[in-house]
Amino acid sequence: MMLMSVENMNVHLGGLHIIQGVDFHVNEGELVVIVGANGAGKSTTVRTISGLNPCASGKVMFEDAEVTNMSAADIAGKGISMVPEGRQLFPELTAKENLLMGAFHYRKNRKLVQEQLETVYNMFPVLKKYEGRIASTFSGGEQQMITIGRGLMSRPKIMMIDELSLGLAPIVIESLFKVIKELNATGMSILLIEQNARQALKIADRGYVMENGVITMEGTGMELLNNEHVKSAYLGL
């Protein structure tokens, strides 16, 4: 069943036509990857879906309802969670406070918040151990864990993760991809934006290739990995 779909999306930013009619969809429980070079419009796509950029034309459908150009807060409340690029945290807040920021739209239900916090702590035990520490004192990998945890705190139906591997050591990236795979195995739908095409496509159910604001290719993860064009352009083979 289709959970989220983007139909003919166009986005203009600063006078430039960044996204030029993009179509893609994510089915329930699927792990979809969008790969592409710098400046292809991957991050803009995700920001537009979460309501941070205005969408000039086209539609974003989520659970058979249109969410195009709704306010970012409402979209988050509907169950679309975004993990932004570059480990964006609130550096002055503690790890726990950062996680709780994700649970905004159901903050009144303290019991549910506590339950969700335990779930996140089970996934990343290191965060429970240092929950009172200021976020900026964590290492890069741990900061990325906090952002993923914070995304999970909103009890989303779909998680959009922007550049999971940006600026992290290979061993950390590997363990984070493992976490994403496990998360997907529990039934969470995931839309992953990646430059690290090889690792991302390996775990993906389906993938899209984005170039200069348009989707140029789509297929299962394996299909794309074996495609000659993808090989030469993104895998360096």
Added chain:
Amino acid sequence: MKGIIQKYFSTKRLILLIIAMAILIFIPALENRRLLNIAIIALMYVTLGESWNLLSGMSGLFSINHALFFGLGTYGVTFGLNKLGFSVLGSILLGLAMNLVAATIVGYIGTKLSGLYFTMAFIGLWQTVYTFSYQFFSITGGSLGLSMPRELLLSKRTLYFIALIMAIASMIFYQFIRRSRLGTNFVALKENPDLANALGSNIRGYRFLSTIISACMASFAGSFYAFYMMTNNPEVFSGIISLKIIMVVIVGGMGHVFGPLLGISFVIMDELIRGMMPSQFAPFSVIIYGFALIIMAMVKPEGLISIFKKKPKDNGVAAKQSKKATA
């Protein structure tokens, strides 16, 4: 109860705080009028500092004319008592109401604009009120001001204790807000409003709320100042007061509950220098504390609070341990 105290203040801090309080309580016993006056003003600046700290240090909305809220509190009391014949409580509430109106305007601007634009709009509103207080003689008393009824004259000792209670209450209030979910959201919208918005936080509402809370705190300090001066004067809106409020927090440490408490050392120094100099040289005290500020900015850019912060050595060890835990 013990748990609550430990949540807000560590034991070491609590002991320091008790010592400080003990000194503060014995100041009136010295029977030195000059010292007492300085102490009253300094304590008032703690309240004002916390108010500014909440809006600018915690929520990141830079209020350049905080004296606007302070002055409205003063004018509310004098105007209510002198012109409208309100009771003391009524006139304090009048000051509060005037501040709510001002905070609503500023807050509305704050939700639409941010950064420099917010500051510019703030200056506009402040200038309007400042000019109004000078020009509309029949309502505001112009530069002569409105005097308060004589029977409301309080002894300096009483004023001192009111100022002390207000300063402590504002510090506790600040820390209470900071530790609550409200404070988490305030800090979040300071550090990354876009991200807070994407997570579902209602940043407009929080900006609005932060302005209103801060204005109310400053209003109480302003009302207190009316009882201290027994009159009003357009100078309560002056840029010098705004600047002092900002300096108190920046010297002490922005975004920290004890920042204003350490920062009043700046106010005390200013008052002492003025007292020591021959009267015709008093304006030159500005030069001395100007130098002190420059040295402060170079040596302790994070404010005096950084003296009490943990040494970076501890952090290094903790980071290493956490790396082991991840591996």
